[in-house]
Amino acid sequence: MDFTVILYSVVLLGVMGLLFGLILAVASQVFKVDTDERLEPLTEALPGANCGGCGYAGCSAYASAVIAGTAPIGACPVGGAAVNAKMAEIMGVEAGETTRHVAQVFCTGGGKEKLQYNYVGIHDCEAAVRLPGGTPMLCSFGCLGMGTCVKYCQFDALSIVDGVAKVDREKCVGCGACVKACPKHVIGMVDYDSHIQIPCSSKAPGKVVTKSCTNGCIGCNLCAKFCEPKAITVTDFLARVDNSKCTGCGTCVAKCPRKLISLVDGTATVEAPQAAGAES
Amino acid sequence: MEQIFAIALSAILVENYVLVQFLGICPFLGVSKKVDTALGMGLAVIFVMALASAATYVVQQLLIMLDITYMQTIAFILVIATLVQLVEMFLQKAVPSLYTALGVYLPLITTNCAVLGAAVLNTQEGYNFIESVAYGTFSGVGFTLAIVLFATVRERQEFCKCPKAFEGIPMALVSASLLALCFMGFSGLSVW
Amino acid sequence: MSETAVKTKVQFDGKYIAKLTITLLAITVVTSFLLSIVYTVTKPTIDALAEQTKQESMLAVMADATEFSEVAYTETTGVIDVQAAYSGTELLGYCVQVEPTTGFGGAISMMVGVSTDGTVTGVSVLSHEETAGLGTKAMTDEFLSQYIGRSGTLTVKTGADTDIEHISGATVTSSAITDGVNIALAFIAEGGVN
Amino acid sequence: MSEPNNAPRLGKTLLNGIIFENPVLVLLLGTCPTLATSISAINGIGMGIATTVVLTGSNVVISLIRKLIPSKIRIASYIVVIATFTTIVQLLLQAYVPSLYDSLGIFIPLIVVNCIVLGRAEAFASKNGPLLSLVDGIGMGIGFTMTLAIMGLIREFLGAGTFFGIQVYPNEFAAMLMTMPCGGFLTLGCIIAAVQFIRSRGKKGAK
Numbered sequence: 078m079d080f081t082v083i084l085y086s087v088v089l090l091g092v093m094g095l096l097f098g099l100i101l102a103v104a105s106q107v108f109k110v111d112t113d114e115r116l117e118p119l120t121e122a123l124p125g126a127n128c129g130g131c132g133y134a135g136c137s138a139y140a141s142a143v144i145a146g147t148a149p150i151g152a153c154p155v156g157g158a159a160v161n162a163k164m165a166e167i168m169g170v171e172a173g174e175t176t177r178h179v180a181q182v183f184c185t186g187g188g189k190e191k192l193q194y195n196y197v198g199i200h201d202c203e204a205a206v207r208l209p210g211g212t213p214m215l216c217s218f219g220c221l222g223m224g225t226c227v228k229y230c231q232f233d234a235l236s237i238v239d240g241v242a243k244v245d246r247e248k249c250v251g252c253g254a255c256v257k258a259c260p261k262h263v264i265g266m267v268d269y270d271s272h273i274q275i276p277c278s279s280k281a282p283g284k285v286v287t288k289s290c291t292n293g294c295i296g297c298n299l300c301a302k303f304c305e306p307k308a309i310t311v312t313d314f315l316a317r318v319d320n321s322k323c324t325g326c327g328t329c330v331a332k333c334p335r336k337l338i339s340l341v342d343g344t345a346t347v348e349a350p351q352a353a354g355a356e357s
Numbered sequence: 358m359e360q361i362f363a364i365a366l367s368a369i370l371v372e373n374y375v376l377v378q379f380l381g382i383c384p385f386l387g388v389s390k391k392v393d394t395a396l397g398m399g400l401a402v403i404f405v406m407a408l409a410s411a412a413t414y415v416v417q418q419l420l421i422m423l424d425i426t427y428m429q430t431i432a433f434i435l436v437i438a439t440l441v442q443l444v445e446m447f448l449q450k451a452v453p454s455l456y457t458a459l460g461v462y463l464p465l466i467t468t469n470c471a472v473l474g475a476a477v478l479n480t481q482e483g484y485n486f487i488e489s490v491a492y493g494t495f496s497g498v499g500f501t502l503a504i505v506l507f508a509t510v511r512e513r514q515e516f517c518k519c520p521k522a523f524e525g526i527p528m529a530l531v532s533a534s535l536l537a538l539c540f541m542g543f544s545g546l547s548v549w
Numbered sequence: 550m551s552e553t554a555v556k557t558k559v560q561f562d563g564k565y566i567a568k569l570t571i572t573l574l575a576i577t578v579v580t581s582f583l584l585s586i587v588y589t590v591t592k593p594t595i596d597a598l599a600e601q602t603k604q605e606s607m608l609a610v611m612a613d614a615t616e617f618s619e620v621a622y623t624e625t626t627g628v629i630d631v632q633a634a635y636s637g638t639e640l641l642g643y644c645v646q647v648e649p650t651t652g653f654g655g656a657i658s659m660m661v662g663v664s665t666d667g668t669v670t671g672v673s674v675l676s677h678e679e680t681a682g683l684g685t686k687a688m689t690d691e692f693l694s695q696y697i698g699r700s701g702t703l704t705v706k707t708g709a710d711t712d713i714e715h716i717s718g719a720t721v722t723s724s725a726i727t728d729g730v731n732i733a734l735a736f737i738a739e740g741g742v743n
Numbered sequence: 744m745s746e747p748n749n750a751p752r753l754g755k756t757l758l759n760g761i762i763f764e765n766p767v768l769v770l771l772l773g774t775c776p777t778l779a780t781s782i783s784a785i786n787g788i789g790m791g792i793a794t795t796v797v798l799t800g801s802n803v804v805i806s807l808i809r810k811l812i813p814s815k816i817r818i819a820s821y822i823v824v825i826a827t828f829t830t831i832v833q834l835l836l837q838a839y840v841p842s843l844y845d846s847l848g849i850f851i852p853l854i855v856v857n858c859i860v861l862g863r864a865e866a867f868a869s870k871n872g873p874l875l876s877l878v879d880g881i882g883m884g885i886g887f888t889m890t891l892a893i894m895g896l897i898r899e900f901l902g903a904g905t906f907f908g909i910q911v912y913p914n915e916f917a918a919m920l921m922t923m924p925c926g927g928f929l930t931l932g933c934i935i936a937a938v939q940f941i942r943s944r945g946k947k948g949a950k
């Protein structure tokens with residue numbers, strides 16, 4: 078057991094360790110990025126999906142905005158209450174409450190058989206929308222069903238089911254990426270606990286809609302007339318529901334001649350699609 | 358001088374680090390979604406590999422002098438890890454956008470088989486100082502060539518319609534295998 | 550990070566630097582200490598094992614030798630080590646360890662036994678990186694026994710009058726092994742041993 | 744420092760490593776050794792076992808010392824610990840279990856640069872207790888070995904016509920390409936595609 082080998086190796090590695098430790102320490106000072114010490118735990122608390130639901134470029138951008146005070150605590154739709162509590166505790170501020178939002182597709186795909194022309198090209202909505210009339214279908218407001226939103230959804234909550242986009246309400250975290258992505262703007266954010274849904278975004282008059290879609294809204298106003306809490310308003314041939322007023326009584330579901338309005342698994346009402354990026 | 362050219366040719370084409378020697382595949386698959394991040398990663402790897410080859414050559418001479426060459430792996434790894442940490446700090450300060458884009462793959466350069474592979478191959482081939490630095494740099498260039506080529510292919514893949522199961526990584530791997538096939542064509546090209 | 554932040558003079562807080570350096574130093578010292586202990590403990594056994602495998606491989610190529618001794622030799626490329634083989638006191642020949650680099654996967658380390666009259670007494674492969682199932686087919690005893698009794702420079706041809714019948718699918722490996730044998734034969738022929 | 748009622752978490756971490764977060768198929772770490780050593784099933788399994796040993800050991804060691812290391816030098820120290828651990832395993836094997844060393848020997852230096860080891864050390868071991876890290880190491884190791892074995896079988900069968908070394912069909916018909924690098928990429932791609940297909944089939948069934 079000659080000790081020179083041990084001595085040499087320990088000395089060599091020790092010297093190297095010392096030297097590199099010094100270099101790293103000095104370098105970490107020279108390259109010190111002056112960050113607020115709360116930034117690290119805050120970014121840790123956020124889910125880290127960088128989805129942009131809070132309206133910022135990513136979790137670290139949102140975290141630094143919160144520290145700079147320009148962003149509210151509860152703006153992270155993905156994290157929900159758990160993240161807000163953690164963020165509030167790090168920032169030493171009480172947490173603002175948040176209502177959970179999910180995406181909803183305002184189209185039943187009723188018009189996908191009635192086409193102006195046969196579209197053969199890149200299987201992508203953004204490509205199809207650039208052609209004359211903005212859509213191969215007769216109905217110029219409907220969902221093209223080519224899955225751009227599916228590509229943008231990081232949480233695998235969107236899928237194309239027989240030609241039209243469908244949202245998986247449980248998986249949807251409400252980040253709003255699909256709302257921005259859809260070139261036909263048929264996807265909007267609604268409250269998770271909305272009672273009914275009117276899945277249509279066609280602003281065309283009745284006789285055009287009857288030709289271009291099997292169950293599109295023709296703006297007949299029946300649902301608005303029979304809704305006691307006056308939750309439904311019809312503007313340019315399209316019915317929209319205000320979630321806060323709707324009590325989920327379901328009379329409009331029975332009244333709608335096109336069988337368009339339906340209960341969202343029996344408990345929820347529909348609210349007008351808001352602008353992208355849900356604010357708390 | 359022609360020895361350097363021979364090394365360059367072999368390191369970039371004939372024995373390309375990623376596609377022929379299977380070194381450095383993790384960042385190759387992980388960072389090649391966009392060409393600019395791939396290029397950023399490639400340049401960082403070239404920088405680290407050049408410095409690492411130089412530093413490890415000096416360390417190897419030290420090890421031989423003290424006759425403790427069994428410490429080779431540890432000493433090399435320590436040098437490379439420190440170098441990568443320095444690059445990480447520098448990027449965080451100077452180019453934060455590239456730093457966030459590279460994300461977890463920057464520390465992974467440390468375990469990047471390519472960097473340690475270059476250091477170990479340098480000692481095996483018995484190159485002198487200039488040759489080993491040249492070998493390190495040119496294998497970094499080979500790595501960058503492979504990763505940038507691959508990134509351009511992957512960017513175009515976003516719009517092609519491929520079977521659901523093959524979307525994402527499997528499709529990338531299939532195109533990587535075709536790329537490897539092309540690079541196999543160079544194997545007959547031995548210069549010296 | 551507003552623009553008005555004046556370029557603050559970089560202040561070194563010593564405590565942080567010390568903490569960092571001490572930790573790294575501690576880690577490197579502890580790891581190198583542990584490693585060197587294990588190395589010195591295991592070194593004798595490893596050397597003994599290596600010596601033993603070497604003896605076995607030499608016996609494989611020089612069956613009736615009883616003991617081997619180090620021999621001084623002139624450095625030639627491809628020759629790694631040479632040992633004289635004796636049975637009792639009478640010199641039988643030399644065991645030449647060669648490493649042709651023309652293998653498919655890389656270097657192949659081989660032991661070639663050459664008797665005093667310059668003919669091959671045996672060939673065995675010590676280590677290789679050939680592809681399993683392909684290159685290894687050229688390392689069977691049946692293939693290696695072709696070299697026994699041969700001398701001069703051997704060629705691998707796929708014709709009738711060939712010295713060595715190569716294995717289809719393992720042409721590169723069989724020609725590499727033939728190179729190895731040629732290196733050994735040439736080395737002894739030129740009296741590499743002084 | 745025993746965590747209360749962590750039995751379910753242990754099981755979950757173990758399964759996690761094998762299926763849900765399989766290091767190669769899902770996390771896409773450690774692809775270098777996977778492609779390099781899966782030329783034959785025996786090589787693959789050998790590499791898998793060697794990696795499991797080192798991964799488990801270094802996971803435990805790192806989770807023990809995780810509190811002492813400041814974040815700026817965490818990579819340097821972790822990788823030095825891993826490298827030391829690997830070399831010690833190599834020396835011990837070489838001295839005391841030479842037969843095993845002959846088959847696994849060439850893989851061990853490869854493990855130091857295996858992204859899984861440092862990946863798991865940084866992602867898991869530096870945040871959890873030694874017990875959980877041990878289980879995670881084992882889970883990841885088994886997942887890695889399984890993947891390598893499957894890859895090895897396919898590439899060996901297609902590329903060299905052998906099955907664990909036994910010649911199954913004459914060598915002339917074998918596609919030598921599969922043992923080459925491009926075969927490796929292709930096989931890994933198809934396996935991951937198969938896994939994605941099974942998982943998407945599973946989801947559709949569940950909905």
